Amino acid sequence: MISTPRIMTREKIINTGLLCLLCCAAIAAYFLDQGYYVNLISRIVVFAIAGIGLNLALGFGGMVSLGHAAFFGIGGYIAGISSQHFLDNTDVLLGLSGTNQMLTIWLITIIVNAVLALLIGLISLRTTGIYFIMITLAFAQMIYYFAISWPSYGGEDGLLISERNQLFTIATDNELFFFLICFSLLIFFLWISSRIIHSRFGAALEVARMNHVRLATVGINPFPIKLVAFIFSAVITALAGALFADLNRFVSPDMLSWQMSGEIIIFILLGGLGRLLGPVIGATIFVLLETFIGGYTEHWKLFLGLFLLATVLFAKGGLMQIIAGKKQHE
Amino acid sequence: MNKRANTAVLQIKSLNKSYGALSVTDDVSCELYPGEIHTLIGPNGAGKSTLIGQIAGWIKPDSGAIYLGNEDISKMSVAKRSRMGLGRSFQVSSLAMELSARRNVMLAVQARQGSSFRFWKAVDTDQSLIVEADEILKKLHIDDYKHVVAAELSHGKRRELEVACAMALKPKVLLLDEPMAGLDPSSTQGLVEFLLKLKETIPILLIEHDMDAVFKLSDRISVLVYGKLIFSGSPEEIKNSSDVKSAYLGED
Numbered sequence: 363m364i365s366t367p368r369i370m371t372r373e374k375i376i377n378t379g380l381l382c383l384l385c386c387a388a389i390a391a392y393f394l395d396q397g398y399y400v401n402l403i404s405r406i407v408v409f410a411i412a413g414i415g416l417n418l419a420l421g422f423g424g425m426v427s428l429g430h431a432a433f434f435g436i437g438g439y440i441a442g443i444s445s446q447h448f449l450d451n452t453d454v455l456l457g458l459s460g461t462n463q464m465l466t467i468w469l470i471t472i473i474v475n476a477v478l479a480l481l482i483g484l485i486s487l488r489t490t491g492i493y494f495i496m497i498t499l500a501f502a503q504m505i506y507y508f509a510i511s512w513p514s515y516g517g518e519d520g521l522l523i524s525e526r527n528q529l530f531t532i533a534t535d536n537e538l539f540f541f542l543i544c545f546s547l548l549i550f551f552l553w554i555s556s557r558i559i560h561s562r563f564g565a566a567l568e569v570a571r572m573n574h575v576r577l578a579t580v581g582i583n584p585f586p587i588k589l590v591a592f593i594f595s596a597v598i599t600a601l602a603g604a605l606f607a608d609l610n611r612f613v614s615p616d617m618l619s620w621q622m623s624g625e626i627i628i629f630i631l632l633g634g635l636g637r638l639l640g641p642v643i644g645a646t647i648f649v650l651l652e653t654f655i656g657g658y659t660e661h662w663k664l665f666l667g668l669f670l671l672a673t674v675l676f677a678k679g680g681l682m683q684i685i686a687g688k689k690q691h692e
Numbered sequence: 693m694n695k696r697a698n699t700a701v702l703q704i705k706s707l708n709k710s711y712g713a714l715s716v717t718d719d720v721s722c723e724l725y726p727g728e729i730h731t732l733i734g735p736n737g738a739g740k741s742t743l744i745g746q747i748a749g750w751i752k753p754d755s756g757a758i759y760l761g762n763e764d765i766s767k768m769s770v771a772k773r774s775r776m777g778l779g780r781s782f783q784v785s786s787l788a789m790e791l792s793a794r795r796n797v798m799l800a801v802q803a804r805q806g807s808s809f810r811f812w813k814a815v816d817t818d819q820s821l822i823v824e825a826d827e828i829l830k831k832l833h834i835d836d837y838k839h840v841v842a843a844e845l846s847h848g849k850r851r852e853l854e855v856a857c858a859m860a861l862k863p864k865v866l867l868l869d870e871p872m873a874g875l876d877p878s879s880t881q882g883l884v885e886f887l888l889k890l891k892e893t894i895p896i897l898l899i900e901h902d903m904d905a906v907f908k909l910s911d912r913i914s915v916l917v918y919g920k921l922i923f924s925g926s927p928e929e930i931k932n933s934s935d936v937k938s939a940y941l942g943e944d
């Protein structure tokens with residue numbers, strides 16, 4: 363297999379095309395007065411961002427985290443809690459008032475989740491395989507049960523966000539404007555993760571996945587490499603969570619559940635593990651099935667299951683491999 | 693050769709390791725001096741690879757110490773030992789199989805430069821990595837294969853590629869576990885010549901079954917049987933030793 367730069371360009375063209383399609387669909391839906399569909403595409407975009415986050419850890423670093431819902435949900439709760447205190451004009455913690463400014467909320471989301479991912483990573487990355495899966499799951503479940511039993515923020519019922527948080531003075535209530543915020547972040551994180559993957563750090567991360575013995579043998583300790591990737595991964599997924607809460611004007615413990623972790627993994631598997639645009643494709647299929655088959659039957663997850671089965675059996679590289687060919691390494 | 697103990701580049705001091713009742717390293721002490729190739733021979737299962745594993749840091753010895761220069765490396769991680777100057781190749785190749793030969797060497801160059809926490813600049817156009825990787829591949833006569841992914845290289849070429857990766861670390865010492873296995877005669881000849889030139893700058897602890905290569909390369913040969921070093925001497929002494937003949941050479 364000799365590397366052909368041509369195929370890379372082909373993948374790039376396909377990627378650009380898919381993103382344009384997503385964006386045009388949202389704009390078209392908006393001007394056809396189909397606000398519902400604009401929100402649906404925003405949902406795809408937000409899920410895709412969550413998947414891009416996890417893809418760094420799972421697809422590129424080989425860390426099968428079954429606990430990314432923790433980050434997704436905490437991002438959501440930060441947006442919800444901050445907004446509630448802002449609207450009630452009360453303090454979140456002593457002297458710290460709530461805000462409805464997305465930028466501040468995102469900053470807090472980044473800091474909180476980076477610290478949390480550091481702690482979880484420090485413990486879980488000492489293990490691999492099934493133990494790593496179980497430890498990440500255990501942490502997420504702890505946070506899930508904590509959220510359920512904490513009445514001040516809705517407990518089991520979740521927390522309504524009566525007004526979407528604001529980005530400067532943009533009318534975030536407008537479906538298209540909100541979509542464009544999400545879409546810009548999608549492009550931003552695609553760009554960031556593409557840079558990271560192709561950097562020296564990314565090279566070390568991929569070898570940590572392929573063969574950690576090789577990495578250590580050249581003198582690079584796999585642990586800190588994986589830890590940093592895990593933190594990046596968590597932060598991106600958490601930001602998607604903050605957007606998700608604003609999109610739905612609602613945050614609930616469901617966002618923290620293990621099913622949510624599983625769904626983020628499904629986005630990646632459907633689209634293509636370790637493919638830059640894999641999560642975008644996966645999230646699209648997921649939301650389409652959820653909406654259209656889910657409209658006929660509540661057992662739509664059966665179809666999702668079949669779809670996933672077919673992908674895993676017949677297209678290990680996900681749909682991205684079918685449309686753009688095998689993943690290329692120079 | 694001056695064999696005062698303090699000149700040894702690598703020094704193994706009464707190393708012991710057993711798996712249950714099986715003693716795989718039995719009070720082994722040996723040294724590697726500048727400018728030499730010291731070869732370990734011994735029957736299958738003698739504990740040669742296990743010894744290399746302990747030096748490189750994958751296997752924890754039960755007791756004993758390992759010095760690189762004047763530094764006790766026995767407590768260091770594998771990665772730290774590599775950075776300190778231990779380069780190695782494996783009996784069963786351990787490469788990034790999905791990456792090209794060049795990318796494998798580039799990773800080693802990157803590691804030596806100590807720059808793996810750079811998140812922005814693309815690797816595949818990074819001349820500081822490519823130029824050096826290509827030079828090393830050329831020195832080992834495998835630059836024709838630089839764009840081939842490791843998984844598609846023959847076993848022999850993979851071994852040579854591992855040596856190339858080790859070279860990229862600019863090591864103080866090389867540990868090579870059967871680098872000739874699976875090589876065709878002309879590649880073996882090429883590698884023998886390469887190692888003979890290389891030992892001037894980097895001493896080599898070699899494990900090898902190909903006795904022609906062993907006698908061509910070695911300054912000193914040690915014989916390991918059931919985890920014990922039973923004999924150590926020049927190739928001539930080895931050839932003439934009846935103990936070695938009965939324990940090892942005779943079985944060939």
Ligand SMILES: Nc1ncnc2c1ncn2[C@@H]1O[C@H](COP(=O)(O)OP(=O)(O)OP(=O)(O)O)[C@@H](O)[C@H]1O
Pocket residue numbers: 711716734735736737738739740741742743783
């Ligand atoms: N993890 C382990 N647990 C138990 N026994 C082991 C383990 N690793 C190796 N051994 C045993 O230790 C002995 C030495 O193995 P080693 O691989 O070091 O031999 P070797 O001299 O390299 O042999 P070869 O020439 O076949 O490569 C063998 O009998 C092997 O079965």
Ligand SMILES: [Mg+2]
Pocket residue numbers: 740741742783869
């Ligand atoms: Mg061996």
